[in-house]
Amino acid sequence: MTAALSDLLAPLEPQLEAMRSVLARELESDDPAVAAMLEHLSRFRGKQLRATLLLLMGQASGNDHPELPEVAAIIEMIHLATLVHDDVLDGAEVRRQLPSVNLEWDNQTAVLLGDWLYARAFGLSTQLASPLASQVLASVTARICVGEIRQAQGRYAFEASQLQYEEIAGAKTGVLYGAAAELGVRFARPDAGALGAEMRALGEELGLAFQIADDLLDLEGEESVVGKSVGTDVDDGKVTLPVLLAWQAADMETRAAIEAAYRAPGVPDRRAALFAACDLVTGCALARARADTLVASARARLEQLPDTASREALERVLEFTLERRS
Amino acid sequence: MTAALSDLLAPLEPQLEAMRSVLARELESDDPAVAAMLEHLSRFRGKQLRATLLLLMGQASGNDHPELPEVAAIIEMIHLATLVHDDVLDGAEVRRQLPSVNLEWDNQTAVLLGDWLYARAFGLSTQLASPLASQVLASVTARICVGEIRQAQGRYAFEASQLQYEEIAGAKTGVLYGAAAELGVRFARPDAGALGAEMRALGEELGLAFQIADDLLDLEGEESVVGKSVGTDVDDGKVTLPVLLAWQAADMETRAAIEAAYRAPGVPDRRAALFAACDLVTGCALARARADTLVASARARLEQLPDTASREALERVLEFTLERRS
Numbered sequence: 093m094t095a096a097l098s099d100l101l102a103p104l105e106p107q108l109e110a111m112r113s114v115l116a117r118e119l120e121s122d123d124p125a126v127a128a129m130l131e132h133l134s135r136f137r138g139k140q141l142r143a144t145l146l147l148l149m150g151q152a153s154g155n156d157h158p159e160l161p162e163v164a165a166i167i168e169m170i171h172l173a174t175l176v177h178d179d180v181l182d183g184a185e186v187r188r189q190l191p192s193v194n195l196e197w198d199n200q201t202a203v204l205l206g207d208w209l210y211a212r213a214f215g216l217s218t219q220l221a222s223p224l225a226s227q228v229l230a231s232v233t234a235r236i237c238v239g240e241i242r243q244a245q246g247r248y249a250f251e252a253s254q255l256q257y258e259e260i261a262g263a264k265t266g267v268l269y270g271a272a273a274e275l276g277v278r279f280a281r282p283d284a285g286a287l288g289a290e291m292r293a294l295g296e297e298l299g300l301a302f303q304i305a306d307d308l309l310d311l312e313g314e315e316s317v318v319g320k321s322v323g324t325d326v327d328d329g330k331v332t333l334p335v336l337l338a339w340q341a342a343d344m345e346t347r348a349a350i351e352a353a354y355r356a357p358g359v360p361d362r363r364a365a366l367f368a369a370c371d372l373v374t375g376c377a378l379a380r381a382r383a384d385t386l387v388a389s390a391r392a393r394l395e396q397l398p399d400t401a402s403r404e405a406l407e408r409v410l411e412f413t414l415e416r417r418s
Numbered sequence: 419m420t421a422a423l424s425d426l427l428a429p430l431e432p433q434l435e436a437m438r439s440v441l442a443r444e445l446e447s448d449d450p451a452v453a454a455m456l457e458h459l460s461r462f463r464g465k466q467l468r469a470t471l472l473l474l475m476g477q478a479s480g481n482d483h484p485e486l487p488e489v490a491a492i493i494e495m496i497h498l499a500t501l502v503h504d505d506v507l508d509g510a511e512v513r514r515q516l517p518s519v520n521l522e523w524d525n526q527t528a529v530l531l532g533d534w535l536y537a538r539a540f541g542l543s544t545q546l547a548s549p550l551a552s553q554v555l556a557s558v559t560a561r562i563c564v565g566e567i568r569q570a571q572g573r574y575a576f577e578a579s580q581l582q583y584e585e586i587a588g589a590k591t592g593v594l595y596g597a598a599a600e601l602g603v604r605f606a607r608p609d610a611g612a613l614g615a616e617m618r619a620l621g622e623e624l625g626l627a628f629q630i631a632d633d634l635l636d637l638e639g640e641e642s643v644v645g646k647s648v649g650t651d652v653d654d655g656k657v658t659l660p661v662l663l664a665w666q667a668a669d670m671e672t673r674a675a676i677e678a679a680y681r682a683p684g685v686p687d688r689r690a691a692l693f694a695a696c697d698l699v700t701g702c703a704l705a706r707a708r709a710d711t712l713v714a715s716a717r718a719r720l721e722q723l724p725d726t727a728s729r730e731a732l733e734r735v736l737e738f739t740l741e742r743r744s
Contacts, residue, residue: 123564125571177529200570203503203529207536208563214540215556223544226552230541237534238449244526245451 149276239263565589
């Protein structure tokens with residue numbers, strides 16, 4: 093299946109390569125300390141799904157603006173900045189099977205490196221032909237922060253509704269996918285507003301599904317496969333969708349056991365304790381079903397685009413979200 | 419003396435008031451958690467020297483662009499973001515006689531609030547008539563981060579040269595003053611490049627002098643007067659200019675005593691130990707002399723501006739840097 097996706101992405105390769113060149117150029121510094129951290133970060137290179145989404149949206153909607161690879165690189169830089177700060181916030185020690193910046197250096201430096209990445213991303217966006225990228229990205233970054241603040245304030249929030257969970261997860265992850273999809277269609281193309289809004293909605297659904305998949309990996313995955321610390325949500329008091337759904341179905345006694353798995357002092361493996369405490373298998377299945385629904389809705393929006401190989405690739409990207417194991 | 423400055427600033431009051439309205443409008447959030455933190459931050463309101471410098475430079479150079487108060491507000495927002503992150507990095511507990519965000523909430527939230535402030539500042543800058551503010555501020559923010567990273571990496575760096583100290587302190591503090599002075603002259607005025615560069619140099623000298631004054635306050639000040647934690651530089655291993663100059667004049671035995679004041683375990687008041695260890699009084703006097711020289715150089719650059727009341731006010735702002743006690 094992955095082979096099929098890579099075949100479908102082959103026509104995108106020149107633009108992806110251009111995007112990677114921009115990233116390599118921007119993620120450089122004369123300062124040796126910063127350069128060493130950037131060298132470390134470059135080994136984190138992930139799936140670059142947001143950039144792929146942006147460039148595919150450009151192809152699928154006939155937007156061939158030469159600056160799209162720059163816009164895609166900016167999206168990846170903002171994503172990288174949020175990762176570096178997230179790892180500080182989460183106290184994560186492993187990122188893509190490498191030590192996180194906060195572990196290899198320290199929290200102070202990781203905060204500053206994240207700030208630097210944001211500043212470089214905004215700086216590049218101000219040099220583009222259209223101010224749309226700057227405007228969208230500033231607005232999206234502010235929304236991501238609010239989502240993260242609500243999440244940080246809402247630890248151990250077992251009584252939250254699914255809607256509240258989705259608002260926060262949407263702000264944390266959905267809006268950047270939404271911005272990627274929208275900018276692919278609308279960048280430097282002021283007449284593409286309606287299609288851009290539709291594709292932003294698609295991106296937000298995809299991002300939320302991706303976040304739910306992430307929540308599931310943190311509960312069900314193995315660190316050696318996932319490539320980053322697992323079980324951290326439970327350790328950090330984050331009540332993710334599978335847990336929320338298990339909580340909602342649980343009686344008082346089970347709820348007390350869930351809470352103890354999260355909060356009782358000295359529990360060595362909180363994730364294992366949580367599975368022992370409640371029917372988390374069903375919670376995970378229900379969360380997976382919600383991700384399926386989101387992806388189905390996103391897929392329906394693809395009908396707004398002409399039937400091309402790029403659109404087929406977008407369909408495969410949507411499916412990939414549900415299949416991913418890392 | 420302060421009365422004289424406030425008289426000289428009276429003609430600036432309408433623009434300062436406009437700047438404060440922009441700040442009040444931008445530092446709002448629908449989210450209750452973010453709104454509560456912003457309410458707390460609004461009580462930090464400091465001297466707004468960077469905004470004052472920018473607006474005075476506009477007046478003194480005949481730049482009456484109606485968006486200057488917005489640009490000044492953006493500079494203050496970026497300054498506020500760096501303060502919030504600095505307090506996390508420094509573990510500071512008091513800021514302008516109030517608990518810091520990291521103490522009142524937590525480090526995670528303080529990092530995110532700083533990110534939000536940066537994003538709002540950039541977002542506002544992308545809505546202005548000229549892209550200059552966005553470009554200058556993105557570049558300046560990246561340089562501030564590099565300066566802070568170098569400082570964080572260079573703790574206990576007693577062997578640094580004065581030049582290295584000034585590069586780092588300049589990047590940390592000087593560049594934002596430089597940007598304020600430059601933008602006051604050059605914003606939306608592409609023909610003012612040469613004067614803008616001269617005033618940027620003035621701003622950088624002023625900012626470095628201001629940082630040295632800050633270093634002195636951290637060594638010599640009392641918390642109740644300064645309004646924030648003092649002695650934190652010694653606690654954090656920051657070798658500031660007065661200490662560097664005392665170190666350079668010290669023999670081996672004294673150097674060992676300086677290092678012990680900074681690093682030996684269990685020293686209850688490291689600042690007092692440092693004064694006992696070496697001739698820090700002379701180190702402070704030499705650092706103060708360097709600040710005087712910087713301000714004198716900045717004052718000479720003012721000659722490039724026409725002789726007006728605004729220029730006189732700028733002279734008083736320069737003097738204020740050397741006199742300040744908080």
